[in-house]
Amino acid sequence: MTAAALRPRARAPQWFTILWRNKKARFGMLLLLAFVLLALLAPVLAPYDPRDRSFAGGLPPSAEHWFGTTGKGYDVASQAIFGARTSLVIGLVAGAIATTISLLVGMTAGYLGGMVDEVLSFVTNLALVVPALPLMITLAAYVPGGGSEWMVIIVISITGWAGAARLKRAQILTLRNREYIQAARMAGDGTFHVIFREIAPNMTSLIVVGFIGAVGGAIGAEAGLAFLGIGNPDTISWGTMLYWANTDGALLTGAFARLVVPGLLLALLTTALTFVNFGVDALSNPHLREP
């Protein structure tokens, strides 16, 4: 005990050690790191400006154009590299907003109980049963400014929080009767402090799992909306690439790279997030840790 306390704190924090030790999580984190680098270094890595349409349309993959060009003459590789930015940014922001809503609703409902719980649980259940994709399409299509990235973020977050809110409510129900929560109330702490300072730190891993799940969901939702042509078709994202590939009939003309590249990147990014989540599970449940 004392020896551990005296040891210098130069090593990695404990949560990182546990994550890194888990092979699945390590794979996920490395893959995720690759995507983050891809997004950050896009101007360096991409061979051309993604909006440069000075090339001949529909070129097959070659040394100049790794994955060919689109029907309008954009470079597919450059678009794919820059598309990582859109996916990551929208995923992170929408994931964060959805997690925040789920935290506020789920934790308040679970902690306060009674009438507040009834009302908030009703709203949560309503949000759960409303089919998300049609709602997204309706919102994105009819709300003014529906095409902007911000609108997409808001649409994704308000349709994606409910499941996580249910989870958090269930978790807080098991935590709120712990003696240390009672002790905090005896110590004069207010409701807000008890929920977010006393209880929340004890469910960090659940919140993180929920956040990563929400990010993955948001990335998928963004791509789905873009693929359906909802949102601004001029943004550079993997979803829009798929949309244009589809409208141009890429499958018929044999330009498989235009479909495979963004599709594969999307799949890899969500895989990376899922694998990180395996490791976060191990954080909260020592039984899942690899020896």
Add this chain to the structure above:
Amino acid sequence: MPLVEVRHLSVDYRSRDLPPAHAVRDVSFDLAEGEFVGLLGESGCGKSTLGNALLRLLDRPAHHAGGEVRFDGQDLYALPAKELNRLRWREIATVFQSSMNALNPVLRVERQFRDTMEAHRWDPRADGDPRERVLEVLRDVELDAERVLRSYPHELSGGMRQRVVLALALLLRPRLVVLDEPTTGLDVVVQRSIVDLLRRLQREHGFSVLFISHDLGTVLEIADRVLVMYAGQIVESRPSADLAAAPLHPYTRGLLGSFADPRDEHVSVTAVPGRPPSLDSPPAGCAFAPRCPVRVAACAAVPPVLAAPGVGARAAGGAADVGDDAGGLVRCHRLTPEGADEPTVPDAAPPFPEVMAWASGPVSGPAGSADDAGGATPLLVADGLVKTYTRRRGLRREEVHAVRGVSFALAPGRVQALVGQSGSGKSTVAKMLTGTERPTSGTVTLAGRDVTHLRGADLRAYRSQVQMVFQDPFAALNPTKSVGASVGRPLRNHLGLSGEALRERVVTLLDGVGLSPGSLYVDKLPHQLSGGQRQRVVIARAMAPRPRLLIADEPISMLDVSIRAEILELLATTVQEQDVAMLYITHDLLSARLLADDLMVMRDGAVVEQGPTVRVVREPEHAYTETLLAAVPRPPGVAAR
């Protein structure tokens, strides 16, 4: 030949981050056919690990690190898994800790008996009619067999479930039963009945028992022979009557000192200061030496061997012939011819500190005689408290009378004990005093002011005067917060302290509860502290806002026996020095006798007896009080001490 021979058994806990912990170290003992052996030790001493190792039930991260367990001549660690499965339950049965929850909640009890018989190939021709056997074993544990078989586990009470689990263990007529804390978590009175039942069944059927427990009184009373375990080793192995009458090892002496009969005229208990050594680097000499009041120079350097007292240090191999241990074995240098006359080292601790029954001496204790009670101005008056819960069952409403008309007064500097079984309504009374629950009727008055229906800021202000000490020191501190943060919150909220003043006050408070120097503990997290230290932090937090009333809900029931006395003493001095009133809620009459001036006994929501502690304990008037007193274990020999 003994039924079980354990030879040099060692078990390590291995993990990647920490050095291996040697939970069981070179343990050797025998268990004769039909013998009832108690394995006594405090939390973390390795007793449960030893129990599991005996059944070869070690799971990661525990590893068998050497030694043998021979059951009926066969080494369990050399058997193939299939052979081992044949032995388990048929020959060696076990009841695990918290086994009340070992029944599958979605299966009827009958099905669980049938499954057990099928899994272990019950042969009706050789073993008899299966249904007859089930009825027989359930009758053995004194249950209404027909009714129980049709029930789901949740339809049975804790005590009944424990009997069912015991019946399941005995179903296949095993020759050895390992019981790991079989009565922990049960009510005192229920505990008593299970212990009596166990002893009767063991006598009738003649199986051997290894009874693992931290409960000294029960072990001494029920077992033929007691093994005392400390830091992974057996330190004393003797017939329980001998052990109770004259414990040899200083640790056993310390443990026995923490036990007393609350009905005695003069009651005192002792504590064993300090903590057991860390098991990852066992000390070079005797593991108990740092806490030992009679240690000699050799203790720190030479590990003592387990030997018959007075025989002298033998070769290490000599410890193996445990067959001739009729007089007992002990692991202590003082009991060898060479060590007996050696003077104790000068810096050895004084003998175990004694906690007197300071408040309840027969004539008058330091706290003043019981007659003063009427004279003191009461701080808090609870008058006719009633709490009725309404439960909806389908369309019907059902009323549960948790508390029915309880009245009492609490005075500054005095302790009122509230004793009763679980479910008697004692905790509901506490909740009504703290304002967590509102009484259905009745009033609570604090210093003349009605505080029954406070809300918002008034309630918060009231709570700065009424604080709680909780039962479970492991649950009462937020695992993510440092000690300083936990103790600091009430200071910040109720007294408005912050910054350096706050920190200073926290350090003073920690010093005050014996965590000194306090500055060393401020930044520690709860998991870095022992149970006793945590409970001290909980007390410091409760005392932080300078309350006038302290409600202690079973504050020592989760602590190891050797440190209970220290916490009791801390509570007693707190009440004296800070002049607070205390409501002490417990099921343990011994601690109530030691701590409380007055005692009230609760049953089914009503107070059945109330009065000065000494009077209630020594001359109980109500039959229920007598039942509670009779449930206190009375080991042979201790009384004669």
